[in-house]
Amino acid sequence: MKNDNDHTVTLTQALQDIKKEQGKGFNLEYVNLAELERRTGISRAKLRRLKANDFKETLYAKIDVA
Numbered sequence: 001m002k003n004d005n006d007h008t009v010t011l012t013q014a015l016q017d018i019k020k021e022q023g024k025g026f027n028l029e030y031v032n033l034a035e036l037e038r039r040t041g042i043s044r045a046k047l048r049r050l051k052a053n054d055f056k057e058t059l060y061a062k063i064d065v066a
Helices: 004-025 033-040 044-052
Strands: none
Touching: 004 033, 033 044
């Protein structure tokens, strides 16, 4: 079973590979999410959320106040 840290490492490696391939033309704002999904196995929905947060993992917790 993979944990979130595995996804972070995988995503970081994929972004570095894409940056290396594109060179100076690389722009994180215009990264192809379909290509990232293919390389990492992370769903495009999750990649869209990560992209909206500048590719920073955010933790969400539901807090019940009684």
